[in-house]
Amino acid sequence: MVAVTPQDGTRMRYAWRVCAVTSLGLVLIGIAGSTLNVALPTVVRHFRADALESGWILLSFLLVNTASLVLFGRVADLLGRREVYLAGFALFTVASLLAGLSPGVWFLIAMRVLQAIGAAMILANGTVIITDAFPPERLSQGMGVYIGTLSVAQLAGPTLGGLIAETAGWQWIFWVNVPAGLLALGVGAAILRKMPRRPKEPVDALGNVLVFAALSALLLALSTAGSSGPTSPVVLAGAGLFVVLVPLIVLAERRAPNPVLDLRLFGGRLLTCANLASFCNALARSALILVVALYFQAARGVDAFTAGLSVLPVPVGIGLASPIVGLLGQRISPYALSIGGAVMSAAGLGTLMLTADPGTPYWVIGIGLFVAGCGSGTFLTGNTTQVMRALPAGSLGVVNGFRVMVMNVGIVISVGLSLSVLTASVGPQVRAQVYAGTLSTLSPVAVGQLMDGFQRAYAVLFGVALIGAVLAALARQPQSAPQSAPARRDSTSR
Template identity: 90%
Template sequence: MVAVTPETGTSMRYAWRVCSVTSLGLVLIGIAGSTLNVALPTVVRHFHADATQSGWILLAFLLVNTASLVFFGRIADLLGRREVYLAGFALFTVASLLAGLSPNVWFLVGMRVVQAIGSAMILANGTVIITDAFPPERLSQGMGVYIGTLSVAQLAGPTLGGLIAETAGWQWIFWVNVPAGLIALGWGAVILRKMPKRPKEPVDALGNVLVFAALSAVLLAVNEAGSGGLTSPVVLAGAALFVLLVPLIMLAERRAPNPVLDLRLFGGRLLAYANLASFCNALARSALILVVALYFQAARGLDAFSAGLSVLPVPVGIGLASPIAGLLGPRVSPYGLSIGGAVMSALGLGTLMLTADPATPYWVTGIALFVAGCGSGTFLTGNTTQVMAALPSGSLGVVNGFRVMIMNVGIVISVGLSLSVVTSSVGPALRAQVYAGTLSTLSPVAVGQLMDGFQRAYAVLFAVALTGAVLAALARSQRAPASLDSTSR
């Protein structure tokens, strides 16, 4: 039992205010993503976008966001987390305003890139700011609330996205972020304290360029493989460039005085397996709302608003499980929460795989989605607490950037892989109709073929979720490397 003193009471009040700021940031990013997932067919129809353009509306954000997370984690370690975090809010808000003014689809893709940079500045620092604010024995509670707010965004996002798409127009899918961004920027400027400046150190420019290039190459190759095949020139060139850059990154980072990726931080058992488990969980869960919303529109002919309501069990599950998992922190280890959550996620996806049929009653699908959501909420709370509590304080920014980057790689692969598996069952001529959500009006035969694609997509995600459960079981706790402890204080 920890004694409560006036000092600890003041500290906890500040910690919860910090949690409100970072949670608001997570809500902003989560709503921006989940509204577009449901409303994508509306945007596609407005711009008359083809299948390639449709995919890039989603993937441009994910690619740039993923490839720049480690960079902004390191920049925040050196220049100040508060400053970088607030700058991210400002950039994301401006980009959202301009996205709604897009004259064509490629301008929209460009604004999604700018949004991605602002999002990376927010995501690379939110978890670190919370970890700094909360004492170790209360960290799981703060993390549970923080992760749980993601479900608030995902809860409101699909319904809000569908409602906006059907009533206000596609522009408001982006403009709704503007007032939220301004509120987050103002509240953060008031609440967040300035962090003591660390001694100025040179930024690892070469390492940042090499890491960004390697991630971009491999993610572009993975995305192109679904539509162009493994022999596509883009796939071959991206894979070759990645293979070439990996040893160069390792050599450059070993020689750099302040490496963007300190390879010593990722050699331990906990970080290796916990990050791999996080990757699998992200891959298994991330495309779920997108795929299910697409299913209800393309296969069942529902409008965007109804499809948004249909996927609500996922964020409801995350929203209920995350704070409960946080409250269980003093009784159940983060390690146990990670394993339990990963198993629940696999159970939900396995049920969806076995019941992928238009005749399946919605209550069956809803329960499966709810179980998958509960599993993700439990896993995210346990896994994040497990990783952040084991790290030396001086490396929190770069390691959290790496952790979120690994999750985002899973998200990018999940979106690209799932969409490719689903649409491959209907052939190139009908893929645009799937993205536009109009396939159900064309042919019952085509809908039947599409259902085969959904079942295969769920099977792949189920297998990945099971792998994540095994990796979570291997991620046993250990102390941070002593050589790093001594240099991080």
């Protein structure tokens, strides 16, 4: 039996307080995303937005958030993780307040960009702060709770978004973030300790610019391909710029003394396969709530609140699986949990693919959503723990930023790909009716065509989920794993 020292008890009390603060941040970001997924038709109708504007209300946040994650991971390594983390809360809160005051759709999109920058400052650092606070042998428990709070956000978000859209007005979709953001900022400032900074080093300005430009070009091309086609000038220009910038990034980062993206950290099989598996899982799951919410509103004609209730099995599954898996993490390896979660996610999506029909009973759809949610909760906890355990302490920030960035690229592609497949089946003349949630009142024939789109979208996501399961199986810990645990323990004791 291992004796528990007073120092261990003090550290665990602080670790759980840190977990509470960072989980609150994840709830804030999760609610902000999931409320708009369900309430998007209400916002679209208010601004009379066309299909391009409707897509950018969602994609502007994802594009900027994804492209800036690595930057803020590196900035936090150098300037202080606590300071950058709290500044992200402040920016996100102000942007949410202004978003509710938007006079037009493009002002709203601009505020979504500011929200994305604040969210990147939060997301790039939350996981690292938890990893630094918990002993390695207890990390899976903390990570299970942290990931589980995402389900709280997703559980409350769709229902809250639908209720707000139907009663208080679309502005409150953003204003509900303000008191939560102020609370998170105050509690975080009171609880989080200053973390040791890395020695002052010159920032890799060229690398930052090149990485941001490349990601922005790629994600712009991917998001535009669905609405404008793969041969549109924007898609071709974005893809071409990305192809040109990638070798320049490799060359610049190899020569930089302090690269923003240290390519040597991603050469091992574990990190490569684990990050690719995370990408596939994000791509397979992330548009699920949005797609199902559109299904219930556009195909079945229900209101936003009812649609929010209909997608609850996904966050319920995540909420049940994540903390349970966190406890099992002391007996079952994160590697095994990652594989099991990826397989469950594929099973849930396969169920939805086989039952894509307007007459499908609600309980059948609910089973598919619940299994997919359980799989996501299991995979996220196992995969995140597996990656964070394998990293040296000095690179936690930038590698975690890269990890979250990879997931967000999957989210962007998932949203763009799913919406593209869905709307391609009904034609451009009624595409806006899908986003507005009014297709069911327009044409039964169009609804039937849309269901073909749903089935094809689920088939694509199901295939991606299976690839993710294979990659998770390949992400086996090598025998000579980096001994990063002592380094993390030392960093918290200084």
